[in-house]
Amino acid sequence: MRFNDAVKWVKTAVMAKSGRNLLTILGFAIGVSSVTVLGAMGDSLRQFVMQEFTQFGTNVVSITPGKTETFGLNGVLNSNRGLTLADAVSFNQTRDVVGIVPIVAGTAEFRYQGKTRATEVYGVSDAADDVWQLSIRQGEFLPNDKVMNSRADVVLGSKLKAALFGDGRAVGELIRIGGSRFRVVGVLAEKGRFMNLDLDEAAYIPAGQALRLFNRDFLMEINLQYRDSISSSRFAEVVKRHLIRRHGSEDFTIITQDQMLESLDAILNVVRIAGMGIGAISLLVGSIGIYTMLTITQSERRSEIGLLRALGMSQSLIIKLFLGEALLLALLGGVVGLVFLLMIQIVAWLLMPQMPMLFNTTSVFMALSISSVIGLLAGIRPAYLASKLPPFLALRAE
Numbered sequence: 001m002r003f004n005d006a007v008k009w010v011k012t013a014v015m016a017k018s019g020r021n022l023l024t025i026l027g028f029a030i031g032v033s034s035v036t037v038l039g040a041m042g043d044s045l046r047q048f049v050m051q052e053f054t055q056f057g058t059n060v061v062s063i064t065p066g067k068t069e070t071f072g073l074n075g076v077l078n079s080n081r082g083l084t085l086a087d088a089v090s091f092n093q094t095r096d097v098v099g100i101v102p103i104v105a106g107t108a109e110f111r112y113q114g115k116t117r118a119t120e121v122y123g124v125s126d127a128a129d130d131v132w133q134l135s136i137r138q139g140e141f142l143p144n145d146k147v148m149n150s151r152a153d154v155v156l157g158s159k160l161k162a163a164l165f166g167d168g169r170a171v172g173e174l175i176r177i178g179g180s181r182f183r184v185v186g187v188l189a190e191k192g193r194f195m196n197l198d199l200d201e202a203a204y205i206p207a208g209q210a211l212r213l214f215n216r217d218f219l220m221e222i223n224l225q226y227r228d229s230i231s232s233s234r235f236a237e238v239v240k241r242h243l244i245r246r247h248g249s250e251d252f253t254i255i256t257q258d259q260m261l262e263s264l265d266a267i268l269n270v271v272r273i274a275g276m277g278i279g280a281i282s283l284l285v286g287s288i289g290i291y292t293m294l295t296i297t298q299s300e301r302r303s304e305i306g307l308l309r310a311l312g313m314s315q316s317l318i319i320k321l322f323l324g325e326a327l328l329l330a331l332l333g334g335v336v337g338l339v340f341l342l343m344i345q346i347v348a349w350l351l352m353p354q355m356p357m358l359f360n361t362t363s364v365f366m367a368l369s370i371s372s373v374i375g376l377l378a379g380i381r382p383a384y385l386a387s388k389l390p391p392f393l394a395l396r397a398e
Contacts, residue, residue, distance in 0.1 A: 011328065027285045028333025028371060033340035035280065036367045059098075060131065061236055062255045063222040063243070082218030085207060087246060088125070091224060094242055096235060099127035099225040104210035110203070112164045112175040119160055120202045121177065123210020131225045134204075139171035139186035142206055150206045154182040159200040161187045177205070178213050232256040287378035295382045305386050315387035322383030323376055330375020334368045341367070 065083045088102040104123035109116055128134060129141040137158065143150055154177065161170050170184045182205060191199040207219065226235045236254045244250055305318065 007324075024329055025333045025336055028287075028330060028375075029336035029340060031280070031285070032334050032337030032367045032371050033344070035370060036337065036341055058257070059226050059228060059232070060257060061224045061226065061232065061239060063224070063239065064220070064253045064255070065218060065251070067251055067253050083222055083252065084218060085211070087243065088207075088219065088222050090246060091222075091239075091242070094238065096227045096230045096238065097224055098227055099131040099223075101125050101128045101131050101223040101225075102207040102219045103221040103223065104207055104214060104216060104219055106210070106214040108178045108213065110160065110164060110175060110177055112173070115164050117160060117163050120197070121210065121213070122202060122204050123207040123213070124204050125207060127225075128204060131223060134191065135189040136186050137189040138169075139184070141186055142204065143185070150208070152180060152182040152209055153185045153206065155186040155188060155204040156184060157188050157200040157202045158190050159198065160203055177203070180209075180213060182209075232258050287374050291378045291382060295385075306390065309390075318387040319383040322386050323379050326375045326379025326383070327372060330371040330378075331368065333375075334371030337371070338364060338367050 063083065083102075085102055088100050091097050091100050101124050106121055107118060108121045109118045122128075124142070126142045126144045129136065134141070136155075139155075141155055142153055154175070156164070156170060164170070164175065165173070170187055173184050174181055175184060176182070188200070188204075193199065205213070211217070211219075224235075224239060226232075230238075233256070236256055239254055240250065243252055308318065309315075
């Protein structure tokens with residue numbers, strides 16, 4: 001039999017039972033799209049999260065106050081001396097430190113000529129624009145101050161500036177934040193959102209001023225940027241030894257970007273495995289559908305198969321024709337699954353425009369490969385049984 005004739009034979013056999021085959025195709029499509037999207041989502045979301053975190057700079061280690069320690073059988077001790085501005089300044093003498101950003105955050109009310117706005121305020125140092133990769137659109141960032149306790153200056157996010165000043169000039173103007181007066185020294189370029197937080201609505205003031213504004217004695221966090229020549233784990237060990245010398249004990253927690261990504265990877269892997277398990281169930285249902293359909297087809301077409309065998313068609317060719325039907329059903333399911341995947345991608349883009357691409361060459365190859373392999377596996381037994389059908393059954397059926 002010529003290849004074109006074989007393709008026509010397979011297509012005719014599948015289309016003759018199109019209504020019955022539709023459920024099989026849909027089951028396969030759901031399974032393929034689920035497995036493919038969850039398989040691709042792990043890498044795509046990892047890239048997305050990496051982009052989100054690295055927009056605040058790379059080679060950054062975070063230090064937070066307090067450390068949970070266990071002792072005995074069920075004892076838990078939470079030690080927390082607190083992190084001070086002096087702790088942050090002390091890292092100026094630490095090797096491989098490029099930038100230091102003490103952090104104090106809170107919400108305050110901004111007032112300017114009758115306009116008010118309640119938004120986030122971050123107390124930081126003059127190094128925050130470099131460490132966090134903030135771009136200045138007007139004016140400058142906070143002035144250089146070694147004790148991070150400079151005069152009352154503020155840098156506004158682009159949306160906050162527009163809400164208070166409109167199209168007017170903001171740099172040099174005096175505004176009230178809470179009960180204190182601050183001078184605007186700069187306006188940031190658009191930064192976007194981070195973890196559902198609008199960074200363009202925020203404002204930045206010196207850390208010392210933030211401690212007084214929010215009536216705090218200690219910092220919430222310290223960010224340290226380090227050189228490329230040292231690994232994150234080695235730098236974290238240097239920071240740990242430095243703070244233990246100052247505090248007398250390890251009453252703080254150090255988190256590197258690598259550790260955060262490892263934790264996120266673990267979460268994403270659980271989600272991916274669970275989703276792929278659900279998709280695998282759908283694929284199993286689809287493969288059972290293909291097996292059932294081909295078995296029924298073999299029973300209904302006994303006379304046709306027997307006649308073909310009587311006319312000299314080889315067993316191997318019958319097996320190939322039946323496997324061709326299984327493959328076509330599976331590929332149709334895979335194509336429909338890719339359509340579902342494209343629809344998921346469109347919805348994801350509407351909700352999160354920065355979401356990475358799920359529908360790509362890899363996902364197409366994965367979907368069609370998975371559907372082809374499972375389709376062929378499901379069709380092996382019915383194809384083998386059809387090839388073993390004795391020719392005399394055709395004569396008996398007639």
